[in-house]
Amino acid sequence: MCGIVGYVGSNEATDFLLEGLRRLEYRGYDSSGVVTIDEGELQITKTAGRVEELSKALKRSPAKGSTGVGHTRWATHGPATNENSHPHLGGDRILALVHNGVIENFREIKQRLVQHGCVFASDTDSEVIAHLLAIELEKKTEDTLNEIDPYAPLVAAVQNTLVQLSGTFGLAIVFRDWPETIVAARLGSPLVIGVGEGEHFIASDGSPLAGHTDKIVYLADHEIAIVTADAIRVVHRDQGDVGHDVKLLEIDSTEVELNEYPHYMLKEIFEQPEAIRNALRGRLDKDEATAVFGGLNLSAQQLQKVKRFVLTACGTSWHASLVGEYMIEALARIPVEVEYASELRYRNPPLDTSTLLFALTQSGETIDTLAALREMKRKGHPTMAICNVVGSTIAREADGGIYLHAGPEVGVASTKAFTAQCVVMSLLALYFGRLHHLSYEDGLRIIADLEALPEKVERALETSNHVRQIASKYANCNNFLYLGRQYNFPAALEGALKLKEISYIHAEGYPAAEMKHGPIALVDEKTPSVFIVPRGAVYQKVIANLEEIKARGGPVIAVVDEGDHQVADLADDIIEVPKVADFLQPIVASIPLQFLAYYIALERGCDVDKPRNLAKSVTVE
Ligand code: F6R
Numbered sequence: 001m002c003g004i005v006g007y008v009g010s011n012e013a014t015d016f017l018l019e020g021l022r023r024l025e026y027r028g029y030d031s032s033g034v035v036t037i038d039e040g041e042l043q044i045t046k047t048a049g050r051v052e053e054l055s056k057a058l059k060r061s062p063a064k065g066s067t068g069v070g071h072t073r074w075a076t077h078g079p080a081t082n083e084n085s086h087p088h089l090g091g092d093r094i095l096a097l098v099h100n101g102v103i104e105n106f107r108e109i110k111q112r113l114v115q116h117g118c119v120f121a122s123d124t125d126s127e128v129i130a131h132l133l134a135i136e137l138e139k140k141t142e143d144t145l146n147e148i149d150p151y152a153p154l155v156a157a158v159q160n161t162l163v164q165l166s167g168t169f170g171l172a173i174v175f176r177d178w179p180e181t182i183v184a185a186r187l188g189s190p191l192v193i194g195v196g197e198g199e200h201f202i203a204s205d206g207s208p209l210a211g212h213t214d215k216i217v218y219l220a221d222h223e224i225a226i227v228t229a230d231a232i233r234v235v236h237r238d239q240g241d242v243g244h245d246v247k248l249l250e251i252d253s254t255e256v257e258l259n260e261y262p263h264y265m266l267k268e269i270f271e272q273p274e275a276i277r278n279a280l281r282g283r284l285d286k287d288e289a290t291a292v293f294g295g296l297n298l299s300a301q302q303l304q305k306v307k308r309f310v311l312t313a314c315g316t317s318w319h320a321s322l323v324g325e326y327m328i329e330a331l332a333r334i335p336v337e338v339e340y341a342s343e344l345r346y347r348n349p350p351l352d353t354s355t356l357l358f359a360l361t362q363s364g365e366t367i368d369t370l371a372a373l374r375e376m377k378r379k380g381h382p383t384m385a386i387c388n389v390v391g392s393t394i395a396r397e398a399d400g401g402i403y404l405h406a407g408p409e410v411g412v413a414s415t416k417a418f419t420a421q422c423v424v425m426s427l428l429a430l431y432f433g434r435l436h437h438l439s440y441e442d443g444l445r446i447i448a449d450l451e452a453l454p455e456k457v458e459r460a461l462e463t464s465n466h467v468r469q470i471a472s473k474y475a476n477c478n479n480f481l482y483l484g485r486q487y488n489f490p491a492a493l494e495g496a497l498k499l500k501e502i503s504y505i506h507a508e509g510y511p512a513a514e515m516k517h518g519p520i521a522l523v524d525e526k527t528p529s530v531f532i533v534p535r536g537a538v539y540q541k542v543i544a545n546l547e548e549i550k551a552r553g554g555p556v557i558a559v560v561d562e563g564d565h566q567v568a569d570l571a572d573d574i575i576e577v578p579k580v581a582d583f584l585q586p587i588v589a590s591i592p593l594q595f596l597a598y599y600i601a602l603e604r605g606c607d608v609d610k611p612r613n614l615a616k617s618v619t620v621e
Contacts, residue, residue, distance in 0.1 A: 002086075002100045002615075003027050004191065005208050006069040006172045006182045009199025009229045013068030014058055016201060020208030021051045021070050023256065026264065026410040027204075028615030029072035030080035034058070035087040035096040036065030037179040042096050046085035066229075067180055069172040069202065071098035074615050077106070078123025087174075088127040091134025095175045099126035100204055101168035101189040102620045109164065129171065133161040137175075151178075151226050155235055158183055158224050162237070168367065168620065172202050185224040189619045190365050190393055193217040193225060193232055195246055200227045205365070205389070205617070206249050207256055207408065216249040218391055250390050256408050263608045265411035265502070269594050270461060273454040275406035275416040276587075279423040280450055289443025290434035291427040297400035298382060304435050307354035309336045310381075312344050312372045314618065316414040316497060317360040317421060322490035323586050324360075324425030330583065331446070332432035341372040342621075351376075357383045358428075362409055362417035363617040364392020371621075373398060386424050388417050402428075411609050412616045413502050415594050418494060419457070422587045426450060429583070449581040453588075456578040460591035463575050467592050470557060470573045471599030474528050478505060481519060481554075482593070483512040484532035484586075485542050491532050491586035495593035502611045503601035512545040523554035530596070531558045532589045533567055536582040546570060557596075559589045 003024030007013040017034045032054045033046030043063040047053040051072065071086035078084040087096040103109070106125035109132065114120070118131040136157035154175065162169075168188030175181065184191050184202050194201035194209035194216055201209055206216055219225055222237040225244075234244045261267035285292045296303065309328060311321035318340060325336040339347075341359070345368060357376040361369045364387040373394060377383050385394045385401035388409060395401060406420040430438070430446050438446075474480075480499055484492035493509035500507045510519055512531065523529065529549045533542045543566065549556055550570060558571035561579045568574050575592040601608050 002029060002074045002204070003072040004069070004098050004100055004170055004172050004202065004204040006184065006202030007199070008067045008180060008182050008227055009196065010066055011199065012064065013066055014063050016212065017068055017070035018051065018055055018058065020201070020203060021054070021072055023208045024072055024204065025051055025610065026412060026616050027072065028412055028610065029074050031082070031085040032070065032072045033085040033087055034063060034068055034070035035174055036063040036068035037174055037176065038063065038065040040176060040179065042089065042093050042174065042176055044087055044089065044096060046082050046087070048080045048082055048085060067174055067182065069096070069098050069174055069182060076102055076620055077125045084122045084124050086126060088122060088124065088130040090130030091138065093176060094134055094137065095130065095173055097126070097130050097133070097171055097173040099129060100170040100619060103128060103165050103169070104167040105165065129161060129165065129169070132164060133157060133173070136160045151233070154178060154183065155224065155226065158185060159237065162187070162224075170204055180228055182227045183224060184219060184227060186219045187221050188367060188370070191219045193219065193227060194249070195232070198229050200229065200232060202227065206251050206391070209249055210251040210256060214249045215246050216391070217244045217246055218396065247391060251408060256410055263411065265413050265415060265598055265608050268409055268411050268416045269591070269598065271407060272416045272419050272461070272591065273458045275404070275420045276423050276454045276457060278405040278407070279420040280427070281405070283427055284447050284450065286444065286447060288434070289440045289447065291431040293402050293427070293431070295400050295402060296384065300435065303432070305354055306334065306356045306432070308351070308356070309334060310339060310344070310351065310355055310357045310376070311336060311360060312339045312341045312357065312369060313360040314341050314366050314368055316418050316494060317362060319490045319494040319497065320418050320421035320425060321360050322493070323422045323487065324428065326487050326490070327425050327429035327583050328432060331429035331438060332436060334432055334436070339372070341366065342368040345371040345375050351379070351381060353380065355381055357381050358386055359383065359394055359398065360386045360421055361394050362388045362404070362414055364389045364394040365617045365619055367619050367621055370394050370397070386421060388420070412611055412614050413498055413597070413608070419587050419590060423450070423453070426583060449584060453580065453584055456580050456588055457591060460577045460588050463577065463592045464595050467575060467595040468599045470575070471596055472603055473573070474555070474557070475600045475603035477526055477528055479522060479527045480505060480507040481515065481522065481527065481529040482507060482509040483515055483529055483545060484589070485512045485538045487582055487586050488532040488534070488589060491589045491593065492530070494590060495530060495532070495596070498594055498597035499600065501614055502597055502608050503604050503606055504612070505600065512542050515545065516548065520548070520552065523549055523552045525553050525555065528555045528557055530593065531556055531571070532585070533558050534561045534577070534585050534589065535564065535579065536585060543567065543570070559592055
């Protein structure tokens with residue numbers, strides 16, 4: 001969602017802050033700001049709009065200083081204005097802070113603070129933290145004025161503030177009277193510290209650190225960090241001073257560069273063959289005709305006893321979970337339920353001890369998915385994460401899991417993470433199938449299908465130019481239907497989501513036969529239907545649904561197997577993709593649907609990598 005950066009060292013802080021905020025732009029935001037400490041004064045610069053505006057403002061009026069924090073804001077409380085942008089000031093300019101997350105009890109706190117005489121400069125929930133902290137700091141009671149520990153008043157004030165908040169926060173704070181210190185704190189909103197030589201970096205994820213350091217410290221919930229150029233001290237709410245592990249940051253700065261591509265989304269679409277190879281690497285065991293995973297942390301005997309799966313996720317990851325449901329039920333014959341994480345977290349479904357929960361998440365930070373995982377863990381169910389971002393909160397909190405290894409996904413619209421998630425789902429289906437009744441021969445056949453997949457996806461990428469022409473033909477339409485059956489129903493949902501999120505066109509995904517029960521009323525000559533109709537078990541059934549649309553004058557774009565003449569004679573436009581086994585069809589069919597969304601968005605002049613209102617990593621509820 002929003003992004004946080006911080007710098008303390010001997011260089012100009014704004015150099016890292018601006019570069020870091022640019023690297024975090026992909027997360028989605030609508031305003032930005034920085035604060036530095038220059039000659040004992042807090043220097044704040046904030047602008048609504050792009051980081052470029054902030055950069056221009058800083059050129060006009062530079063903010064000097066080698067300690068500072070910065071923020072990109074995605075509006076939750078109050079519109080995107082300069083005033084609502086972070087940082088927010090507390091007291092008589094004694095501190096400034098940036099905040100990710102949501103403070104749920106901010107109204108009560110604000111009322112109290114206004115009575116106390118505080119004047120608010122913004123509509124945000126975050127500003128209450130700045131005022132509360134200033135009041136706590138001014139208290140400086142006898143027992144915190146401790147000569148041995150000069151940070152005691154600071155730590156006490158921060159802790160006394162945080163206990164008053166309910167909600168989630170990632171906080172980075174600078175203080176006029178501690179000019180060479182940043183305090184970072186987290187509860188439910190990620191924060192990391194990059195360890196440099198005589199300098200430290202703060203960020204809400206690892207991407208701003210790439211190229212500056214490969215040493216990273218992940219802050220955990222209820223921890224606050226006191227960070228100076230030379231030291232990191234971590235204090236836990238209940239345990240007092242705790243140590244911190246320095247881990248290896250696995251992002252290569254070249255992986256987050258655009259290279260010759262105009263947009264991250266296009267780059268990531270083309271990275272899919274490699275992402276799939278990486279998701280498969282080392283995980284196929286031909287001797288046993290099964291899949292192997294290093295990190296499930298459960299024995300084969302324990303996994304054998306699993307009688308039911310719950311897959312939970314949001315958005316595109318939820319669609320990958322649906323693909324997984326079809327795969328696991330077909331290949332492993334184990335019942336699967338797919339739950340929206342935002343619903344599961346507040347439900348109390350009757351699950352027995354033989355249920356295994358998988359949380360699917362590209363970022364590993366989606367707050368609803370994290371909350372659902374914690375709720376299931378609390379109830380004693382083993383939890384697994386299927387994650388792309390190494391070291392993310394969900395990856396660390398789950399009992400075990402599988403990394404996608406798709407490489408950083410920067411485009412807001414998820415592409416390669418989706419196909420990599422589907423691949424991991426197929427590996428799980430193979431693995432659990434082989435634990436039960438899937439034969440050795442069937443296992444080998446599935447392995448052969450998976451091994452052939454990257455090359456099939458490469459060929460599907462060759463549809464790019466053709467899909468571009470189709471996109472220009474339909475770019476003016478304002479409604480689309482996406483229709484498919486069985487494995488391709490989730491692919492239809494995902495195709496529709498891609499189109500709506502980056503081109504702002506209304507699109508609905510439906511099981512192809514279900515459209516007769518209502519959505520068919522939408523069909524007219526200006527409402528194209530995108531059919532996913534490769535040859536397979538329900539091929540003729542989907543053709544029948546396609547004819548129903550044609551009979552009502554609706555234009556049809558069809559994704560078909562190479563050489564399919566039957567559908568070519570019926571559809572207005574066809575996109576041919578290589579033939580694959582039924583369970584892999586949603587992966588191959590998704591490629592042209594990603595192109596379709598991308599090129600239509602371009603035709604309509606939309607900002608593909610930074611779609612309006614969206615955030616890459618949704619860390620608020
Ligand atoms: C759509 C998209 C979102 C995410 C969703 C979950 O293109 O990217 O729908 O899939 O916000 O995010 P993760 O997978 O990071 O939990």
